Amino acid sequence: MTPLTLHAGDIAIAAILLVVDAALSIGLRLRFHRALAIASVRMVVQLVAVGYLLRYVFAGHSPWLTAALVLAMSLVAVREVAVRPVRRLAGGNAAVALPNVLGVVLLTACFALLTAIRPHPWYDARYAIPLVGILLGSILNAASIALAGVLDNVRQQRDAIEAQLMLGAGFGTATAPLLRRSIRAAMVPVINQMAAAGVITLPGTMTGQLLAGADPLDAVKYQILLLILLTGASCLAAVGTAYAAVAKLRDSRDRLRLDLLR
Amino acid sequence: MTLFVEGLRSGLAGPFTFTVPQGQCLAITGASGSGKTVLLRMIADLDPHEGKVVFAGTDRASLPAPAWRRLAGLVPARSGWWADTVGEHFPSAREAEWQALAAELLVPKALFARSIEDASTGERQRLALIRALLAAPRLLLLDEPTASLDPVSTRAVETVVSQRIAAGTTVIWVTHDAAQAGRVGHMALQMRSGGVLAP
Numbered sequence: 001m002t003p004l005t006l007h008a009g010d011i012a013i014a015a016i017l018l019v020v021d022a023a024l025s026i027g028l029r030l031r032f033h034r035a036l037a038i039a040s041v042r043m044v045v046q047l048v049a050v051g052y053l054l055r056y057v058f059a060g061h062s063p064w065l066t067a068a069l070v071l072a073m074s075l076v077a078v079r080e081v082a083v084r085p086v087r088r089l090a091g092g093n094a095a096v097a098l099p100n101v102l103g104v105v106l107l108t109a110c111f112a113l114l115t116a117i118r119p120h121p122w123y124d125a126r127y128a129i130p131l132v133g134i135l136l137g138s139i140l141n142a143a144s145i146a147l148a149g150v151l152d153n154v155r156q157q158r159d160a161i162e163a164q165l166m167l168g169a170g171f172g173t174a175t176a177p178l179l180r181r182s183i184r185a186a187m188v189p190v191i192n193q194m195a196a197a198g199v200i201t202l203p204g205t206m207t208g209q210l211l212a213g214a215d216p217l218d219a220v221k222y223q224i225l226l227l228i229l230l231t232g233a234s235c236l237a238a239v240g241t242a243y244a245a246v247a248k249l250r251d252s253r254d255r256l257r258l259d260l261l262r
Numbered sequence: 263m264t265l266f267v268e269g270l271r272s273g274l275a276g277p278f279t280f281t282v283p284q285g286q287c288l289a290i291t292g293a294s295g296s297g298k299t300v301l302l303r304m305i306a307d308l309d310p311h312e313g314k315v316v317f318a319g320t321d322r323a324s325l326p327a328p329a330w331r332r333l334a335g336l337v338p339a340r341s342g343w344w345a346d347t348v349g350e351h352f353p354s355a356r357e358a359e360w361q362a363l364a365a366e367l368l369v370p371k372a373l374f375a376r377s378i379e380d381a382s383t384g385e386r387q388r389l390a391l392i393r394a395l396l397a398a399p400r401l402l403l404l405d406e407p408t409a410s411l412d413p414v415s416t417r418a419v420e421t422v423v424s425q426r427i428a429a430g431t432t433v434i435w436v437t438h439d440a441a442q443a444g445r446v447g448h449m450a451l452q453m454r455s456g457g458v459l460a461p
Contacts, residue, residue: 159342163390166306167397168332177344253307254327 015040057125066125070109070132074102077136081241084144087151089248090260096248100143100240105135108233116225134205134226135233142186142234143241149182150245151261161256171254175246186238190231197227263318263400265432267305270313275300275457277313282449284318287423287433289447290459291440297457298436299339302403305434306336317401317432335399339406341390348381349374351393363392367418384410391419395426402426402433408442420446 018040025033057065078101082093089096109132113119119127154161157178164174197203198220202210205226209219251257263284271277275297282288290298304311307327315322322330345351352360352374364371367388373381381389387410394402404423408416424446427433435446443450451459 157344159338159340160344161342162308162338163342164344165308165328166331166336166338167393168328168335170328174344251310255308255310257310259310 054125054129057129061125063121063123066123066128069125069129070105071102073132073136074105077101077105077140080140081144081147085148085151087155088262089151089245090262091248093147093151096147096241096244097143100237100244101136101139104139104143104233104237104240105132107236108135108229112225112229131229135229138190138230138234139237141189142238145189146182146186146238146242147245149185150178150242153182154178154246154249154256154261155258158256158258165254165256171250171256174256175250179242179246182242183238186242187235190234194227194231197223203227263430263432265401265434266314266316268314268316270301270304270311270315272300272304272309272311276304276311278304278457278459280451280459282432282434284432285427285430286448287427287435287446289443289450290434290436290453291438291443291450292453293455294438296453296455298453299405300457301453301459302336302338302405302434302436305401305403306331306334308336332397333399334401334403335394335397336403337387337391337394337405337407339387339409341386343378343386346377347374348376348378348389351378351389353396356396360392360396363395363422364388366422367392368415382410384412384415387411388415388419391422395422400431402431404433404435406436406438408437408439416442 018036022033022036025031025036053069057069078094078097081097081101085093109128112131113122113128117127117131161174161178165171193203203223203226206219206223209222210216249257249260265282267281268279269277270279278301280288290301292298300309303309304313305315307315307322307330317333325333343351360374361371364374369385369388369392373385373389378386387407391404391407402423407423408419411419420442423433423435433446435443437443437446451461454460
């Protein structure tokens with residue numbers, strides 16, 4: 001079975017849908033046509049640019065170039081995680097997000113490349129870059145929910161946390177309910193994703209492979225591997241980020257330092 | 263078990279220097295916002311501050327913070343609750359003890375099985391006191407413990423705390439009721455605005 005090739009003309013025909021959307025927006029005064037136009041142009045420009053960049057990186061076989069791209073993608077994810085909570089830590093939210101996002105993505109990507117996927121060489125950009133990209137998507141989600149869960153709720157939980165401190169509990173015991181709630185919330189999207197896979201939705205990777213002509217069972221095997229990796233990475237990122245965030249609010253006398261949160 | 267407080271200060275109030283002998287109660291009165299709560303939180307080591315606290319011959323700084331807070335129990339004006347039901351906040355192994363205290367403080371027994379949201383402000387204040395007394399602190403810091411209570415319950419709280427004082431517990435009792443300060447305190451100080459303690 002050969003993949004069907006798309007031509008620019010085919011995509012232009014599909015773009016008629018966007019023109020219809022814009023016409024509806026103008027006709028019904030929904031006022032999203034401007035945003036729609038900008039977003040459509042951005043989407044095309046960004047993806048074409050990424051296509052050329054990836055073609056260049058895949059052809060080059062330079063581990064350094066691959067590493068640089070992985071680092072750049074991770075830093076963008078760190079920034080997204082750091083800006084999501086309403087509250088800001090005195091040392092900056094990125095100080096919590098950086099080690100967790102980078103550590104978890106490197107750990108899970110290397111684990112998958114060295115054990116399950118095993119390309120030659122193992123750092124082949126054709127496998128490493130898409131894998132890191134999809135992992136970062138899940139890590140970003142989990143880490144940002146966990147971080148916001150701690151930073152945006154700790155003020156409201158102050159009385160409950162300090163009540164335990166006043167009774168002589170350690171900081172870990174006193175903050176455990178907040179930590180558990182934040183980590184559980186961060187795991188919801190990825191658990192939903194697994195539970196819905198194949199029944200409610202066909203996951204994106206699998207859909208892409210099917211459209212490109214892959215055998216359904218091969219596509220399914222890849223999707224299962226990916227969902228396992230995404231869940232593992234999300235859990236590590238959520239736990240690491242939540243614990244690191246809580247640790248930033250503690251001082252040497254086991255006090256809850258809300259003055260370090262803005 | 264005498265308490266020495268020396269030069270305790272933060273950006274909000276102080277410096278405070280005073281002594282409370284063992285088994286005595288220092289009553290502190292003063293207007294809202296004058297720094298009474300700030301002082302109690304500093305003694306319990308809950309906020310960053312300067313100064314020295316020595317209790318029963320032990321420098322507070324030589325103890326880990328949780329060990330110090332087990333020795334010096336603070337009952338705040340606004341109590342915090344971390345579990346769903348009232349009973350979950352009390353050690354199940356010592357149910358007989360907290361049931362006895364609840365009876366003395368006129369807290370209905372059925373309340374322990376219910377949600378914490380069902381407890382009134384006054385009930386929560388007494389529940390928080392029971393929780394603190396179970397830990398048997400040698401220094402008890404009370405922040406307006408009867409602010410939301412009727413006269414009968416207020417008397418019950420005063421009786422329970424005076425039993426502890428008689429048994430050797432040292433107490434600092436913050437209240438804005440001068441009559442109560444006279445009833446419970448062996449000594450009294452007044453917090454002036456700007457965080458200055460005066461006789």
